[in-house]
Amino acid sequence: MTMIDAQGLARSFQAPQGEVNAVRGVDLKVEDGEIVGFLGPNGAGKTTTLRMLTTLLRPTAGTARVAGCDLLSDPVGVRRRIGYVAQGGGANPAEVVANELLLQARLYGMSKSEAGPRIADLAERLGLGGLETRLIGSLSGGQRRRLDIALGLVHRPPLIFLDEPSTGLDPTSRNQLWDHIRGLRDELGATVFLSTHYLDEADALCDRILIMDQGAILVEDRPEELKNRVSGDAVTLEVAAADVPAAQDVVRGLAGTRAVNVTGQTIRFRADHSSRSMIEIMRALDARAVDPISIQVDRPTLDDVFLTLTGQSAAATSARAA
Amino acid sequence: MQTLRDTLLVFENQLRFTFRYKITIVMGLVQPVLYLLLFGPLLTKLGDMGRPGDTWQTFVPGVLVYLALFGAGFCGFGIIADVRSGVIERLRVTPVSRFALLMGRVIREVAVLLVQSVIIIAVGLLLGLRANVLGILSAVILVVLLGTALAALSLSLGVALKSEDQFAPLLTSATLPIMLLAGILLPMTLAPTWLDVLSRINPLRYIVDAIRDLFADRFATWAVLEGTAVSVVLAVVCVAVGMRTFAKESA
Ligand SMILES: Nc1ncnc2c1ncn2[C@@H]1O[C@H](COP(=O)(O)OP(=O)(O)OP(=O)(O)O)[C@@H](O)[C@H]1O
Ligand SMILES: [Mg+2]
Numbered sequence: 001m002t003m004i005d006a007q008g009l010a011r012s013f014q015a016p017q018g019e020v021n022a023v024r025g026v027d028l029k030v031e032d033g034e035i036v037g038f039l040g041p042n043g044a045g046k047t048t049t050l051r052m053l054t055t056l057l058r059p060t061a062g063t064a065r066v067a068g069c070d071l072l073s074d075p076v077g078v079r080r081r082i083g084y085v086a087q088g089g090g091a092n093p094a095e096v097v098a099n100e101l102l103l104q105a106r107l108y109g110m111s112k113s114e115a116g117p118r119i120a121d122l123a124e125r126l127g128l129g130g131l132e133t134r135l136i137g138s139l140s141g142g143q144r145r146r147l148d149i150a151l152g153l154v155h156r157p158p159l160i161f162l163d164e165p166s167t168g169l170d171p172t173s174r175n176q177l178w179d180h181i182r183g184l185r186d187e188l189g190a191t192v193f194l195s196t197h198y199l200d201e202a203d204a205l206c207d208r209i210l211i212m213d214q215g216a217i218l219v220e221d222r223p224e225e226l227k228n229r230v231s232g233d234a235v236t237l238e239v240a241a242a243d244v245p246a247a248q249d250v251v252r253g254l255a256g257t258r259a260v261n262v263t264g265q266t267i268r269f270r271a272d273h274s275s276r277s278m279i280e281i282m283r284a285l286d287a288r289a290v291d292p293i294s295i296q297v298d299r300p301t302l303d304d305v306f307l308t309l310t311g312q313s314a315a316a317t318s319a320r321a322a
Numbered sequence: 323m324q325t326l327r328d329t330l331l332v333f334e335n336q337l338r339f340t341f342r343y344k345i346t347i348v349m350g351l352v353q354p355v356l357y358l359l360l361f362g363p364l365l366t367k368l369g370d371m372g373r374p375g376d377t378w379q380t381f382v383p384g385v386l387v388y389l390a391l392f393g394a395g396f397c398g399f400g401i402i403a404d405v406r407s408g409v410i411e412r413l414r415v416t417p418v419s420r421f422a423l424l425m426g427r428v429i430r431e432v433a434v435l436l437v438q439s440v441i442i443i444a445v446g447l448l449l450g451l452r453a454n455v456l457g458i459l460s461a462v463i464l465v466v467l468l469g470t471a472l473a474a475l476s477l478s479l480g481v482a483l484k485s486e487d488q489f490a491p492l493l494t495s496a497t498l499p500i501m502l503l504a505g506i507l508l509p510m511t512l513a514p515t516w517l518d519v520l521s522r523i524n525p526l527r528y529i530v531d532a533i534r535d536l537f538a539d540r541f542a543t544w545a546v547l548e549g550t551a552v553s554v555v556l557a558v559v560c561v562a563v564g565m566r567t568f569a570k571e572s573a
Contacts, residue, residue: 054415055414055415056411056414056415076417076419079415079416079417080417082415084412084415086408086411086412088408089407089408090407090408090409090411090412090413091407091408091409091412092404092407092409093407094339094342094403099335099338103331103335104412104416106331107328107331107413107416107417107418108416108417109324109417151412
């Protein structure tokens with residue numbers, strides 16, 4: 001089943017200084033069991049998109065089916081099947097941790113006896129054990145964030161929306177969260193749609209990534225494909241001083257290399273990624289009797305992708321404005 | 323059925339905070355009791371003030387409406403913090419009906435008002451109020467309807483304004499003329515014609531007068547009919563407004 005199927009979703013706000021087009025016509029499809037990452041610079045429209053998909057905001061245009069229910073005609077059906085963790089959280093600082101979790105479970109229709117073990121299990125997995133009797137207002141930022149996440153997951157929804165879930169989490173908690181999210185998918189078959197500013201997180205966790213900027217989705221693809229699409233591998237080759245001209249010739253002569261840059265004995269260039277490309281480079285160097293001192297290959301990171309894509313679009317906008 | 327369960331769930335949750343901060347219930351009682359003790363005795367010299375029934379039968383109903391206006395009427399203040407901390411938005415993503423989200427809170431206010439009203443009536447009886455059980459019971463029903471209306475209205479105002487800095491001045495400046503024009507402290511029978519006419523745009527005036535008649539053992543009067551009709555309509559309209567606000571995206 002398609003868990004999210006949105007067409008032309010758009011939302012504008014009336015602000016004092018004029019209309020803000022926060023989201024301008026987003027089409028997206030998320031299949032059952034996918035973990036999809038939603039990236040984009042501040043103000044791109046990620047939260048606005050999530051708030052529309054979770055029935056909190058009425059789209060100014062477009063339609064969507066979420067978890068099999070129509071967003072506009074059956075919002076209650078949508079709400080029943082989703083969990084949402086807002087960017088700013090939603091726990092009541094005046095309440096005690098255990099009470100808040102119990103209330104949330106019961107609001108989703110669980111009985112007290114059903115909710116008890118579920119909450120205990122979740123608290124354990126998200127590192128909230130031992131905090132049950134604490135006042136929420138007294139939790140640390142990261143503990144509070146883990147509680148927000150627990151509140152969104154307590155009813156085991158088949159579709160989960162997480163808006164920057166790992167903000168404020170330490171590395172251990174982040175890993176715990178990733179494990180938990182993977183577990184939700186692998187054990188319960190849940191679908192997860194999460195926004196994040198951590199590219200390593202998107203890379204480690206997501207099957208597919210959407211990059212949004214200025215209210216529109218720029219690209220969507222698997223993390224690997226995105227990396228290939230943008231830049232290729234960064235290769236750093238070091239040779240003896242006498243070999244530099246020959247090595248440079250070889251590199252420039254190969255198919256799929258570009259941006260060749262020589263400093264001293266070091267030659268840096270980009271090469272299309274394939275598992276055989278290094279072998280070919282080595283062979284070509286061998287043929288000219290060049291014996292490299294060292295060779296290093298770096299896969300592009302999502303940061304490269306992100307900067308290239310959103311940097312381009314920012315440049316395009318300022319060009320348009322000028 | 324589901325809605326009833328959810329309403330009770332929200333109510334129960336809200337009530338826990340009330341019990342945690344018992345002081346606010348007591349504080350809410352201080353002013354009305356002071357009015358009874360320090361202002362009521364002044365009126366006994368005024369006799370029937372142009373109304374059927376004695377001074378306490380005229381004055382205690384005013385204090386009850388005062389209590390609803392300044393208690394339930396201000397409850398929207400407390401929801402602003404919940405809007406800001408994202409609690410309301412979190413609740414709005416759950417399948418719980420908007421009616422339950424609103425009414426759970428309204429019922430808490432009404433419950434507090436009910437307890438306070440009983441105390442006020444008891445103090446009144448000690449001071450010399452004469453009223454029979456039927457009169458008191460029907461009066462309490464009107465107070466409950468008024469409390470429901472004011473709580474729902476106040477909550478939607480809090481949700482819509484989202485800022486204590488706007489809510490507090492707006493409400494204090496609105497409630498003073500509402501209180502004066504309802505004839506809460508002194509009945510409008512003492513008013514010059516223009517003031518009497520002006521006070522008729524204020525729904526609370528009809529409710530105070532109805533409660534006065536009920537305390538004076540007069541059940542089949544126009545005032546009782548008008549007051550009952552006004553409080554029912556007011557409650558229905560305000561709850562409808564409240565539900566709209568809770569359903570709206572700005573919440
Ligand atoms: N209620 C609102 N009224 C006016 N403008 C709004 C409102 N909500 C969002 N916006 C504007 O819409 C745009 C998109 O905001 P949104 O919160 O969706 O961004 P985001 O991608 O989640 O950013 P971030 O990474 O900072 O969380 C921003 O320019 C924001 O100022
Ligand atoms: Mg955001």
